[in-house]
Amino acid sequence: QVQLQESGPGLVQPSQTLSLTCTVSGGSISGGTYYWSWIRQHPGKGLEWIGYIYHRGNTDYTPSLRSRATISVDTSKNQFSLNLSSMTAADTAVYYCARYHYDPGSDYSNIFDYWGQGALVTVSS
Amino acid sequence: EIVMTQSPLSLPVTPGEPASISCRSSQSLLHINGYTYFYWYLQRPGQSPQLLIYLGSNRASGVPDRFSGSGSGTDFTLKISRVEAEDVGVYYCMQALLTPLTFGGGTKVEIK
Numbered sequence: 001q002v003q004l005q006e007s008g009p010g011l012v013q014p015s016q017t018l019s020l021t022c023t024v025s026g027g028s029i030s031g032g033t034y035y036w037s038w039i040r041q042h043p044g045k046g047l048e049w050i051g052y053i054y055h056r057g058n059t060d061y062t063p064s065l066r067s068r069a070t071i072s073v074d075t076s077k078n079q080f081s082l083n084l085s086s087m088t089a090a091d092t093a094v095y096y097c098a099r100y101h102y103d104p105g106s107d108y109s110n111i112f113d114y115w116g117q118g119a120l121v122t123v124s125s
Numbered sequence: 126e127i128v129m130t131q132s133p134l135s136l137p138v139t140p141g142e143p144a145s146i147s148c149r150s151s152q153s154l155l156h157i158n159g160y161t162y163f164y165w166y167l168q169r170p171g172q173s174p175q176l177l178i179y180l181g182s183n184r185a186s187g188v189p190d191r192f193s194g195s196g197s198g199t200d201f202t203l204k205i206s207r208v209e210a211e212d213v214g215v216y217y218c219m220q221a222l223l224t225p226l227t228f229g230g231g232t233k234v235e236i237k
Contacts, residue, residue: 047166047174047217049226062225063126096173107180110162110221115173 002026004097006119012091013125018084022097022116029078030055035100036080037112038071040093048093052100053080087123094118127151127220131229137237138208146203146232148218153198154181162222165194165203168231169214177216178203210236 008020022036029036037052051061053071061069065084073080084091097116103109128151138144154163165178176185178194181201191206205212213236218229 046231047219047228049224049228060224098173105158105160107160107183109160109180111164111176111179112166112174112219113176115175118173 002099002114004099004114004116006095006097006116008095008119008121010120010122012087012121012123014088014123016087018082018087018091018095018121020082020095020097020119020121022080022082024078024080024099028075029073029080030075033101033103035102036071036073037098037100038069038082039096039098039112041096041118042093050082050084050095089123092121092123094120126225127154127223127227129218129220129227129229131216131218131232133232134230135233135235137235138205138212139237140210141207144205144208144212144234146216146218146234148196148201148203148229150199150201150220154220154222155198156222161197162220163194163196163201164219164221166217166219166228167212167214168217169211172214174217208234208236 003025005023012018035052038050053059068085070083096118098112099114101111101113130149132147154161161181163181166174168174182194193204195202215231215233217231
């Protein structure tokens with residue numbers, strides 16, 4: 001059974017950079033047709049896709065965060081990470097990592113099939 | 126960016142009664158390969174979202190058959206034939222035709 005676990009600081013100072021890591025267990029981050037994703041949820045609000053990375057390093061981001069977000073992968077540790085720079089109070093949210101199953105042309109594709117439990121990040125001085 | 130609009134925002138339900146949630150996308154989610162990249166997720170209180178329906182109408186593994194998804198193009202519906210207490214939570218629609226992947230604002234289902 002694949003499991004994902006977010007780790008990182010729960011409190012970030014304004015203007016600083018958030019660094020979160022997602023550790024994948026029960027499966028290889030390099031195997032299969034998966035993109036490794038970050039999604040956030042502002043308090044009491046809906047879901048916002050931040051971006052994803054393929055194990056070979058290909059990335060894509062939502063336009064509103066593209067200038068501040070960087071997603072990277074460390075296949076040797078079976079981890080992927082999110083850096084989000086210039087944090088403000090508006091970035092306070094629960095950050096989820098998730099596996100995105102991408103197999104175009106298949107009848108089971110473009111699916112977030114495994115999620116981490118989420119990590120609450122508060123931006124405050 | 127494809128905008129997803131859900132209704133209603135809140136849905137009080139009586140156990141044993143049916144329930145229905147709608148979602149509209151700002152453009153057709155039909156790909157040239159014939160698949161419609163539309164999904165429903167449920168986020169139970171205090172939990173991460175979980176997949177309910179994929180490609181518009183296919184139930185995910187383990188999802189009870191009281192859940193059904195329908196629709197095409199830009200208009201989609203999630204129906205629960207008989208609501209149970211465990212169905213409470215926030216339901217999100219999502220499109221995966223194009224990036225950025227986008228979600229609807231959510232529909233909160235609660236027991237009356």
